[in-house]
Amino acid sequence: MTRSTPFPRLGALGALTATAALVLAGCASAPSDAGSASGTSPAGAEGDVLPCIVSDEGGFDDQSFNQLGLEGVTLAAKALGTDHIDVQSESESDYAPNIASLVDQGCTTIVTMGYLLAAATEEAATANPDVHFVMVDDNTITADNVKAAVWDTSQAGFLVGYAAADYTATGKVGTYGGAQIPPVTLYMDGFARGVEYHNAEKGTDVQVIGWNPDTQEGQFTGNFSDINAAKVLSQGILEQGVDVILPVGGPIYKGAGQAIRESAKPVALVGVDTDMYVSDPDYDDLWFSSIARDMPKSISEVIQASASGDFSNETYVGTLENGGVLMSPFHDFTSKVAPTLQAELDTIEQGLVAGTIPIDTPSAP
Numbered sequence: 599m600t601r602s603t604p605f606p607r608l609g610a611l612g613a614l615t616a617t618a619a620l621v622l623a624g625c626a627s628a629p630s631d632a633g634s635a636s637g638t639s640p641a642g643a644e645g646d647v648l649p650c651i652v653s654d655e656g657g658f659d660d661q662s663f664n665q666l667g668l669e670g671v672t673l674a675a676k677a678l679g680t681d682h683i684d685v686q687s688e689s690e691s692d693y694a695p696n697i698a699s700l701v702d703q704g705c706t707t708i709v710t711m712g713y714l715l716a717a718a719t720e721e722a723a724t725a726n727p728d729v730h731f732v733m734v735d736d737n738t739i740t741a742d743n744v745k746a747a748v749w750d751t752s753q754a755g756f757l758v759g760y761a762a763a764d765y766t767a768t769g770k771v772g773t774y775g776g777a778q779i780p781p782v783t784l785y786m787d788g789f790a791r792g793v794e795y796h797n798a799e800k801g802t803d804v805q806v807i808g809w810n811p812d813t814q815e816g817q818f819t820g821n822f823s824d825i826n827a828a829k830v831l832s833q834g835i836l837e838q839g840v841d842v843i844l845p846v847g848g849p850i851y852k853g854a855g856q857a858i859r860e861s862a863k864p865v866a867l868v869g870v871d872t873d874m875y876v877s878d879p880d881y882d883d884l885w886f887s888s889i890a891r892d893m894p895k896s897i898s899e900v901i902q903a904s905a906s907g908d909f910s911n912e913t914y915v916g917t918l919e920n921g922g923v924l925m926s927p928f929h930d931f932t933s934k935v936a937p938t939l940q941a942e943l944d945t946i947e948q949g950l951v952a953g954t955i956p957i958d959t960p961s962a963p
Contacts, residue, residue, distance in 0.1 A: 670898045
């Protein structure tokens, strides 16, 4: 249900492996053995199994998207008794050479993190049919050796949007993204549609600043790494009277957090990908809730299935029904929301699962 137990603190799973598992390999060049779980040459209980991962430009220290993917790979490596290799990208030009370097090092399953890596993943998969690829946040590739892993974050976003509309004192909530791509706008669509549902059900007139789900127009930083750009964008949104803000794009939430701190206004922050109250306690007093997904568990399971010879190219879709997505608890905001809100969210969740409450979004997986 909506208030289910949050995902583990980011980094806690990585602590189960050697510290070297989090050493980031150089960009666009073959990572050294220091990028593997134990810093030794690849060898494991499953023979030549070697799970690997390449990040998008946000990097593995984003405390969100990429780090969740890395935790999935390290979980699988531990379960299989083998090592892993991780390689970090600094820009889009690194994607293809980073994937190629992992193929050259004998990786058996390669996780590619994000929609922007789709073209490079498809090219590598075509050239290397014996290597399994897990394409995160994109399901456009049709190949026997590529499994897409996507999550319908609009469902959990709808719940958080409804809650934000119920909580706001100014009648204005805001959102923006790192890049205007479907995995990002899916969060924003769900959030905005949840606000609209609250308006229709409660007769309110809460406005969403920064995104229009009907025209698919809104505000974006242009990347997933520029914290200062996110801060400036957040300041502009906050100046319009917003008291709940949802930044979608890995580490760019830090820019929003900085803007809130400097504003000295009672603004609540919404996280994405994992329960950010657990992931980044530096902002625990700001986290209203998070639109979370089960990336470590699902990625680990796909890699382990690949190692056992049970790889399938059937797309994995995380939903409220299968526990793939969820709204995290209110934590410190529990006493600040209406006492009837949780029961309303539980009823809405049932409607979303049953399909009686539809979500209008062109980005649905």
